[in-house]
Amino acid sequence: MHIEIDNKSGFCFGVQRAINKVEKLIENGEAVNCLGDIVHNQEEISRLTKKGMNTIHPDNLDATQNSTVLVRSHGEPPSTFDKLKQNNNKTIDATCPVVSKLQHRIKQSFHDINKKQGQLVIFGKEQHPEVIGLNGHTQNQSIIVTTNDDLIKIDFNKPIEIYSQTTMPLGDFQHIVSEIKLRANNEVTVHDTICRQVAGRVPHLKEFVKKFDKVIFVSGKKSSNGKSLYGVCKSQNPDTYFISSPDEINPEWIRKTDTIGICGATSTPQWLMEEVKHHIEQNIKNDQA
Numbered sequence: 001m002h003i004e005i006d007n008k009s010g011f012c013f014g015v016q017r018a019i020n021k022v023e024k025l026i027e028n029g030e031a032v033n034c035l036g037d038i039v040h041n042q043e044e045i046s047r048l049t050k051k052g053m054n055t056i057h058p059d060n061l062d063a064t065q066n067s068t069v070l071v072r073s074h075g076e077p078p079s080t081f082d083k084l085k086q087n088n089n090k091t092i093d094a095t096c097p098v099v100s101k102l103q104h105r106i107k108q109s110f111h112d113i114n115k116k117q118g119q120l121v122i123f124g125k126e127q128h129p130e131v132i133g134l135n136g137h138t139q140n141q142s143i144i145v146t147t148n149d150d151l152i153k154i155d156f157n158k159p160i161e162i163y164s165q166t167t168m169p170l171g172d173f174q175h176i177v178s179e180i181k182l183r184a185n186n187e188v189t190v191h192d193t194i195c196r197q198v199a200g201r202v203p204h205l206k207e208f209v210k211k212f213d214k215v216i217f218v219s220g221k222k223s224s225n226g227k228s229l230y231g232v233c234k235s236q237n238p239d240t241y242f243i244s245s246p247d248e249i250n251p252e253w254i255r256k257t258d259t260i261g262i263c264g265a266t267s268t269p270q271w272l273m274e275e276v277k278h279h280i281e282q283n284i285k286n287d288q289a
């Protein structure tokens with residue numbers, strides 16, 4: 001049985017950077033509180049929690065005082081930073097630099113388009129923390145669209161400027177942009193702000209999964225990137241199975257299998273994919289020998 005881990009799966013640069021900051025703070029003896037889940041992966045959160053990280057639920061922000069609080073890679077609206085400061089917290093900003101740049105662009109565009117009585121549209125998921133952060137940079141005045149049904153929120157007689165959440169699928173963004181252009185009676189300015197760390201994984205995974213009899217896709221159940229990339233893998237190789245931890249593997253999935261590929265999302269830790277490989281080698285492959 002040949003088992004291979006995809007060398008392009010695993011944490012993106014922004015998530016790895018935030019985790020490195022947490023680990024460094026812990027090493028320096030600081031009690032670090034992460035505002036919201038640092039990554040959509042419960043195994044990685046547990047690992048960091050055992051080391052000393054605490055996670056604060058965003059609803060408890062008001063009650064957080066005199067603490068060290070890390071803002072994760074998704075970023076936050078300006079109001080969060082204000083509140084952290086008011087409550088005498090030390091803020092460690094681990095917003096991914098790509099997201100920070102996007103927040104600045106959106107803020108400037110919002111200012112400019114307001115002068116033209118236009119609308120700023122964000123293609124993304126309304127409740128996604130990155131989108132909440134981006135919207136906060138437009139005084140919560142952006143129009144958030146996820147599907148064609150949301151286009152009803154747009155006034156097509158006014159100028160439109162459209163951006164995307166960094167982790168949305170490129171094809172879906174192109175689709176919504178063409179739908180907007182079809183309906184628009186005024187200028188439409190499009191900013192493709194999808195992160196290439198994510199978009200580049202789609203064509204790569206399509207090829208990767210075709211090389212194997214079976215594919216184990218490893219991701220947290222809350223990860224939207226995980227759900228989306230799993231769908232991509234499954235479409236190319238129907239024998240793809242979604243798991244969040246090694247003990248979820250059903251030995252029947254890989255019975256009499258010659259080749260297995262292991263891959264994951266931008267929130268999947270490398271060590272977890274290695275544990276999956278180890279688990280198959282030690283507990284399943286040997287049993288089936």
Ligand code: SF4
Nearest residue numbers: 012014096098166195
């Ligand atoms: S997906 Fe891209 S923009 Fe988002 S955190 Fe990762 S590197 Fe940053």
